Amino acid sequence: MSNSLDSYLVLSGLLFAIGTFGFLARRNAISMLMSIELMLNAVNLTILAFGAFIAPLKTHAAVIALIVIAVAAAEATVGLAIIIAIYRNKKTPLVDEYDSMKD
Amino acid sequence: MNFLIPLIPALPLAGFVITGLLGRQMGHDSHRLAVGAVVASWLVAMVVVTGALTHSLGFPVAGGFGVTLWNWIPATGFQADMGFYVDTLTACLLIVVTTIGMLVHVYSIGYMAHDDGKWRFFAYLNLFMFSMLILVLADNLLLVFAGWELVGLSSYLLIGFWYPRRSAAEAAKKAFLVNRVGDMGFALGIMAVWTQLGTLNLQKVFGAFGGVPHEWQIAIALLIFCGAVGKSAQFPLHVWLPDAMEGPTPVSALIHAATMVNAGVYLVARCNPIFGAAPEVMTVVAAIGIFTAILAASIAFTQTDIKRVLAYSTLSQLGYMFASLGVGAWTAAIFHLMSHGFFKGLLFLGSGSVIHAVDGEQDMRKMGGLAKKIPITYVTMLIGSVAIAGVPPLAGFFSKDEILGGAFKNGFLWVWAIGFAVAGMTAFYMFRLMGMTFWGESRVDPEKEHHIHESPPTMTRPLILLAIPAVFLGMLIGFPPESGLLHQWLAPVFEHTIAASGRTEAAYTFFGIDGALAILTTGLVAAAIVLAWRLFGVNMPALGLRAEPRPDQVREISARPALAALYRGSSNKWWFDDLNNLLFVVWGGKLAAAAFWFDRTVIDGTVNGIGVVTTGAGTALRRVQTGRVQNYALGIAFGLIAMAIGYILIAVR
Numbered sequence: 001m002s003n004s005l006d007s008y009l010v011l012s013g014l015l016f017a018i019g020t021f022g023f024l025a026r027r028n029a030i031s032m033l034m035s036i037e038l039m040l041n042a043v044n045l046t047i048l049a050f051g052a053f054i055a056p057l058k059t060h061a062a063v064i065a066l067i068v069i070a071v072a073a074a075e076a077t078v079g080l081a082i083i084i085a086i087y088r089n090k091k092t093p094l095v096d097e098y099d100s101m102k103d
Numbered sequence: 104m105n106f107l108i109p110l111i112p113a114l115p116l117a118g119f120v121i122t123g124l125l126g127r128q129m130g131h132d133s134h135r136l137a138v139g140a141v142v143a144s145w146l147v148a149m150v151v152v153t154g155a156l157t158h159s160l161g162f163p164v165a166g167g168f169g170v171t172l173w174n175w176i177p178a179t180g181f182q183a184d185m186g187f188y189v190d191t192l193t194a195c196l197l198i199v200v201t202t203i204g205m206l207v208h209v210y211s212i213g214y215m216a217h218d219d220g221k222w223r224f225f226a227y228l229n230l231f232m233f234s235m236l237i238l239v240l241a242d243n244l245l246l247v248f249a250g251w252e253l254v255g256l257s258s259y260l261l262i263g264f265w266y267p268r269r270s271a272a273e274a275a276k277k278a279f280l281v282n283r284v285g286d287m288g289f290a291l292g293i294m295a296v297w298t299q300l301g302t303l304n305l306q307k308v309f310g311a312f313g314g315v316p317h318e319w320q321i322a323i324a325l326l327i328f329c330g331a332v333g334k335s336a337q338f339p340l341h342v343w344l345p346d347a348m349e350g351p352t353p354v355s356a357l358i359h360a361a362t363m364v365n366a367g368v369y370l371v372a373r374c375n376p377i378f379g380a381a382p383e384v385m386t387v388v389a390a391i392g393i394f395t396a397i398l399a400a401s402i403a404f405t406q407t408d409i410k411r412v413l414a415y416s417t418l419s420q421l422g423y424m425f426a427s428l429g430v431g432a433w434t435a436a437i438f439h440l441m442s443h444g445f446f447k448g449l450l451f452l453g454s455g456s457v458i459h460a461v462d463g464e465q466d467m468r469k470m471g472g473l474a475k476k477i478p479i480t481y482v483t484m485l486i487g488s489v490a491i492a493g494v495p496p497l498a499g500f501f502s503k504d505e506i507l508g509g510a511f512k513n514g515f516l517w518v519w520a521i522g523f524a525v526a527g528m529t530a531f532y533m534f535r536l537m538g539m540t541f542w543g544e545s546r547v548d549p550e551k552e553h554h555i556h557e558s559p560p561t562m563t564r565p566l567i568l569l570a571i572p573a574v575f576l577g578m579l580i581g582f583p584p585e586s587g588l589l590h591q592w593l594a595p596v597f598e599h600t601i602a603a604s605g606r607t608e609a610a611y612t613f614f615g616i617d618g619a620l621a622i623l624t625t626g627l628v629a630a631a632i633v634l635a636w637r638l639f640g641v642n643m644p645a646l647g648l649r650a651e652p653r654p655d656q657v658r659e660i661s662a663r664p665a666l667a668a669l670y671r672g673s674s675n676k677w678w679f680d681d682l683n684n685l686l687f688v689v690w691g692g693k694l695a696a697a698a699f700w701f702d703r704t705v706i707d708g709t710v711n712g713i714g715v716v717t718t719g720a721g722t723a724l725r726r727v728q729t730g731r732v733q734n735y736a737l738g739i740a741f742g743l744i745a746m747a748i749g750y751i752l753i754a755v756r
Contacts, residue, residue, distance in 0.1 A: 020740055023733075023736055024733050024736055024737055024740065025733075027733075032732075095731070095732045095733070096731050096732075096733070098730075098732070099730035099731070
């Protein structure tokens with residue numbers, strides 16, 4: 001089963017599930033951001049796996065993976081900037097206390 | 104004339120505005136300006152009347168004089184001018200309205216001297232004069248209608264002048280509401296005229312009315328007559344006028360006897376080409392008029408309130424006028440309108456003077472023997488009574504005789520027969536009033552007895568001035584009968600309608616049918632007066648007449664089995680108020696309650712239900728918005744999973 005497309009997909013599925021769980025379960029904004037990175041990387045792994053095992057997709061997969069990395073970097077930057085800005089106002093990294101738009 | 108005619112209504116309007124705005128500050132002098140405005144208006148009106156009746160001073164030889172002030176409603180396809188039209192018919196009305204209006208204003212100075220709301224009273228009276236003059240002078244139906252509603256308003260304000268008194272406030276409301284019923288018809292009539300002819304100008308309408316389909320002619324005439332029935336208090340809308348006597352007595356004299364209630368008669372006479380084109384409606388007019396005449400006269404027999412007797416008498420005389428219009432005796436109707444205006448105005452002002460003398464008492468059972476104590480009032484009222492009873496040669500004799508003669512000669516024998524009976528009844532109840540008030544023993548409250556006094560000159564002088572036309576008007580404009588001055592004046596107004604009706608006016612024959620009718624009527628009147636004297640007393644030493652009232656005999660007669668039912672009906676006003684109460688207050692109230700329930704539960708229920716559902720849904724959905732990022736993310740995750748499962752299911756299939 002090793003070195004087959006299925007094993008890569010299972011791994012990336014596990015990684016994505018871990019990322020989702022982390023995003024839903026953690027209260028700390030930084031941890032949530034990290035979980036998002038994990039999900040993005042899981043997706044990236046899927047894309048590269050398809051590129052490695054299916055010949056016509058090889059170049060497309062590489063390009064898409066590079067774009068995802070770039071987007072992830074940008075997203076992390078913006079996300080961190082927002083979190084720092086909120087942290088300065090609220091003095092807490094915990095997202096469940098960011099509730100001033102509730103009412 | 105272009106300047107003088109608009110000045111007639113403008114002066115009272117100015118008086119109303121200034122007295123209305125500043126009257127409170129003027130204090131005791133608040134009547135000066137109002138009375139001055141009406142006197143000035145009277146002077147101007149007399150100049151205009153002279154011009155109109157003699158066709159001089161700028162009046163054309165034929166037809167009337169029109170003034171258009173401005174284009175009132177310049178909508179495309181709908182035009183109404185602010186314009187006046189004065190012809191001989193208008194002039195006759197101007198004489199009545201401005202003369203009696205002026206005298207009533209003067210009289211009110213004395214009558215209202217001690218009332219705190221004097222300024223309000225005079226402001227309203229001026230408003231009434233303005234409205235009535237607009238109504239009379241208007242050259243198009245819409246302006247007539249505006250005046251029509253304005254007199255209704257001022258009548259409402261003046262009936263309810265003593266509004267803290269509940270009965271006055273309710274009488275005002277009743278008058279206003281009952282009038283609305285008739286006005287609704289009038290408004291519909293005006294709309295019908297517009298749809299048929301595309302103009303509301305009276306002269307243009309009359310000129311083109313022959314071209315209207317006959318069923319529309321009938322409808323328009325009936326609807327306009329509806330308005331007249333309301334304003335002139337004819338059956339079945341007669342119930343408001345007796346209650347309107349809650350207003351101050353000068354108001355009863357001016358509005359509810361001499362001028363406003365004549366508006367209906369004037370309207371029908373003015374619209375004579377419309378009614379002439381619908382002979383069926385003319386019969387309706389005659390029937391309603393003569394029925395009201397005998398109905399009201401029968402009620403006047405048993406009323407004990409002096410003003411109510413006069414009110415029912417007014418109804419009865421107005422019925423006469425409508426009967427006269429209905430049978431085609433147009434000029435006679437206007438003649439009776441004028442003479443009735445003067446003698447009924449006189450009688451009402453006289454009754455006001457009596458009420459003033461006995462300190463507000465209106466019940467004739469608590470009067471009696473007043474002749475010696477208030478001689479001027481007594482003599483003038485006696486003249487008024489003789490005039491209305493139709494004793495020759497006073498005003499009422501000539502006008503009533505022309506109406507009865509007109510009915511007889513135009514083939515309406517039933518109208519003549521009822522009218523003949525009413526003439527006798529009129530004489531009887533008027534001398535019942537005189538007997539109970541002025542002759543016999545005094546039944547006045549002993550407390551009030553010692554300060555019975557004649558009214559001040561401002562009140563007695565108008566009485567004397569009104570007594571003059573009550574005596575001489577008939578001889579002046581109505582003699583020789585059917586070719587007197589009034590007939591010469593009004594002939595051009597009615598000649599087309601009379602010619603179109605196909606009736607040839609038979610010449611007046613004194614030694615023939617007309618003379619016989621006149622003698623017959625006079626005989627009946629004389630008999631009725633003698634009967635009233637024998638039952639209710641008389642004391643005229645100058646004529647050697649003296650009889651004591653016999654209340655026992657009156658009681659005995661009214662208790663006879665054959666007459667008891669009639670007596671009960673008469674004293675209960677034939678239960679018309681009760682009928683209206685049952686129909687409109689009880690049953691109408693139930694209908695209104697049902698409509699209210701429907702509105703509350705069904706209409707409001709639907710609207711409120713939508714609101715409740717919306718807010719409820721909002722409250723329920725609000726819980727979804729927790730403000731926690733994870734909850735939203737969970738939603739996204741579940742959504743993603745659902746989409747994935749859905750995709751797989753579809754892709755697998």
